[in-house]
Amino acid sequence: MAGDRSDAQGARPAHAERNDQLATLLPRVALGDQRAFADLYRLASAHLFAVAVRIVRDGALAEEMLQEAFVSVWHHAGTYDAVKSQPITWLTSIVRNRCLDRLRRREVDTRPLVTDDDTDAPAWEPPSDGPSPVDLLLAAADARALRGCIETLEPGPRQAIALAFFEGLSHRELAAHLREPLGTVKSWVRRGLATLRRCLDAAGATG
């Protein structure tokens, strides 16, 4: 990959520098430092907004999720624990959880999203531009020298995990999108996660 500075072999990945800055800002935000909060927003909002847009697939809703996430960060920055997670990982989890909670609530409200006999109409259209979920999964693997590990995932589990993670699809939506029985999709997700766990833990142990 002709990547810029996200190459794991590079001198100092941009991710690492941003994480260092965020790690310094979070305790200051916890103490009510508004300037630190503004800096945190400037550093992290574009990444977090992108994560939200991919999951909720609606710009206005993504804006609302980002707002809620930052309001939560202002109130709870003191609970960030640098030993447990990287700052951007922690912030991403907050945004993803907001989005997923909202999506799942909406799913209950408006179901059924697709009916079983509606196989010609996909529940969801992939974004027409930008990298696909599987591309993103492999890009993440590249950045962490995990490619070989991700590639050991069979195509089904790999695609199911990528769609669930990057696009926020539920088991039911995955089944509709991949046109596979619900049980098959669930088992793909389960197997894929078990493999990913071994990979990510092995990578984490060295870094």
Added chain:
Amino acid sequence: MNLSRSDRRERLERLAAEFALGTSPPRVRRRLIAIARRDRPVAAALSDWERRIAVLADDVPPMTPPPRVWRSIVGRLGLDPDDAKARRAARWSRLAAWRALAITSLVGIIAIGAAEWRRAPVVLPAPLVVALAGADAKVALIATATRGERYLTLKTVGNANPGAEKVFELWALPQSGPPQALGVIPQGDIVRVPLPNPADETLSNIATLAVSVEPPGGSPSGKPTGPVLYSGRVERMY
């Protein structure tokens, strides 16, 4: 249902993984969040999986949100849109929220799992170390203590200066609850700040130390009143 029992470990792992990936049904999500509030193994499993999974999002191409998002955040929190000039009342009014750690998101779950600290195998002469850095990430002060000592030693490594007619005050930031004043930092390159109890006791529940600028004699209110210039994590080497 007691998910924390070891014979259900596999099931918990699977539930936590699917929670972090986001495929859990809404009822399972809500239930796991509720259980994690009072059950540490469950909280730890969820936060471990969140950590594993969220790493994957690192390479999503960034998208700059429209400026109205920041304006709305500032508006909702009642902050000064001019960021630099903080309103003192608003700045500390939210501290009450810390006590009520009834958090609706995973933030709370991560906090519950936060009690475990890294242990270094080597015994060092100064087992408590805090590097206090400013917004530029440059370390300005280093605080050290050994477990039984009733003082912190502070060494100035940059040109940290509170300014005319001002002093630095040192604060301990607990895992939850308002900042605790540790006292005014005396002038000098290497100084001591006395502690009420042995350092390991005083800092047992403290995640972070911070330094604010205060009027002579320290904060009149018991809370930081001036800007917070430096902060750093408490690293325990024992």
